[in-house]
Amino acid sequence: MTEPILSVTNLTKRFGGFVALDGVDVSLGDKERLGLIGPNGSGKTTLINCISGALYNEQGKVNFEGSDVTGTTASSRAKLGIIRTFQIPRPFRSMTIIENLLIPMEYAASGRMESRNLRDQAMESLEIVGLQDRADENSANLTQIDMRRLELARALSAKPSLLLSDETMAGLSSSEVDEVLDILFALNGRGVAVIMIEHIMRAVMKYSERIVVLDAGKKIADGSPDEIVNNRDVERAYLGE
């Protein structure tokens, strides 16, 4: 494995007395596709929050591209290319769909944008998720599914070098799941590392080169999809033996 793009060491996150993450180590190689799974409430979103800077972790370290980003703001991490989507979509509701994409273009990716017209570049992201015909519609009135599309398009326009995708496919039909998988494969093909949280096993298994399993805040397994499928601990966590 090449020099890791992301390495999380001994990360612990508490909410009051409750330990949501307990000494988690995760590392991610350059251009790697990592699946992150675990039962509900196991701490997947919390881990994403700590990596992206939305939450501060009191213990542990987050290294990105060789530098320590622990304790830096989410916006500065976004500028470095750590971009996340939200499990529950959070569009900028007063803005149109395309205006939603202009925010990350102006901020997160401001130093990395091509000099072409921003709107054209935003349209390209919209085309990828299939929202190109609705660019000027208000984002507040979208259906849940379209909001997920927007969530993904907005993340794409931030020009991530590491995409943290939090259940982008929840609620999508089987063919739509394949579409999103294609988008994420294409993104990865352009050199973007991806951490994918997903409950849809078919998608995770197909997409991931490696899978990390969380249970009650602890990492219980880390390996190739085949290894994970045959792991006794994972089975126990999911079936709640």
Added chain:
Amino acid sequence: MKLNKFWFIIAAVFLIGIAFTMVADNEFYFYATYAVMQLMIMGIAWNILGGFTGYVNFGSGGFFAAGAYTTVFLHRAFDAPPLLIAVLVAPMVCGLIGLGVGYFTLRLKGVYFAIATLAVAIILETIVVNWEFVGGAGGYYLLIPENVVFFDSYIEWLFVLILAITLIAIIVSRYLNSSKIGQGLAAIRDDELAAESMGVPTLKLKLISTTVMGGLMGAAGAPFPYFITFVEPVSAFNLLVAVMAIAVPMIGGTASWIGPVIGGLLLGTIQETVTVNISSELNLLIVGVVLVGFISLAPQGITGLYQDFMRKRRKGND
């Protein structure tokens, strides 16, 4: 094209204002328009933080009064320096207060922020009440200089001054609204966490917002002691200031820079007319009723109504 039109109007309004001082000599007009413009500045200032950024500020009275009392302090400490100096210093003082308040309360969301600003205003008031140097609870008289260069009377000079401040406030507000900063502020208003995740440096932008808000409020307050010649804490820190500053953009529309300009013109004119012709109590009642009426029936304000109207008309033409 659009840019030029804007600057043309700004310049034209300023020149018309100057011309007005040369032709009109009924002082009432200047007092009335002064009051309207003061209101407009406060609305514009409030809207930068409240409308653009989504942080409701109940403490406008505190910032306004801090501006007024900066003038009083300079008047007392340096033996009545020219008002222009106060008008330059007050925004800096109040901008700094805004920065401090922003920094201190930046972790607070929504209502907590609103209550904290109210708290700041009351603490400032308490300090002024107990500060004998600026007149304490009793207030402070300020003699208006008898000679004014260029103008026929002091109120004309005050009028031109507040006109200039108003135009600057509009320029600043329009810049913040339509620039990259404005987009960032709108993102913060819609969803702060999502904004931060998309690279918007929310802390920095919020501090810019509170600082500019404070500075403009202070600028509105700086000439106030000369306008009424007697300042005392109760009227300077009046909660009414806070209500008016909120009412102006709520009536005009909070999303864009033009909203508080329209709201200020409308509400200010209604107020001056009612106060003069009927009574000042009724004036307050009207402000309350207009405010409640607008926010319940037309929550996007006049600019919102206008946009709806245009949208419908476009639909009709299709």
Added chain:
Amino acid sequence: MIELFINAVVAGVLLGGFYAAVALGLSIVFGRLDIVNIAHPAFVIIGSYMAFYVNENFGLDPIVTSFLFLPVFFLLGIVMYRFYYVCFERTGQESLSGLAYFFGIMFIIEVLIILVYGVDYRNVQAPYIGHSLWINDWIPLGDFRVSLPYRMLVPFVVAAVVTGGVYLYLSKTYLGRAILAVSQDRVALQLMGANPIKVKQWAFGIAIATAAIAGALLIVIHPVEPSVGRLYIGRVFAIVILGGMGSISGTFFAALMIGIAETLISTFIGPSWAPAAAYGILLVTLAVRPQGLFGRA
């Protein structure tokens, strides 16, 4: 010195009890329903004027009057919430518009009172106003003289009883528990089979009803003019936040604390500094412990 201190603390406790009565309704509405009713003190002032009107014309005790008027205030609260719900909550605009709405309501109330009664101070007559209970008559305290003016003591007792009553109501009855659950725990509310809008409406009614009592207490304590309510806005919000947002017992203790802080500052630094006490404590609290002093962490 010690005598002054003890008297100040005693006076602070009594004052704080009254503050608790004013903050009680807000604790429900703001703490539990997330509705920023900045006009709450204005409703308290309506309560004061109603007590004044009945006292002046019929000689009835102000506090008794306020209990008679509870249903009226309850209905007023329901109407207020209905309007708020239809205009703001339903359309999801409660944050900014809702705040401005209550700000406007506050001014309308204030001006209407001015138009009817003018801006003069009004007060009430009651047999207990003007007398004091001297602790020394009961407990031998040596040289210390500790007095409890009935004008403060009666409101304190009434406030404590009302606070206790609301506390019991919220924790022991079906609707009370629904109110506690309404904004925090939607699942529990669904399990209880309660309609959140009805629950909120009911809670708002109770909150405004407590304002009637607080208003009567206020005018017993000191004379009232229409804009006096403004002095209580920040203070009661401070109390509710310090008390941990919607915790009734927390609100009561926070109110006592603010009351004591104010009388101590009045006594030892000067009355003109007292208004800043609540706000200073609030700002420091918000900065270091946003969930309040007595709050759920």
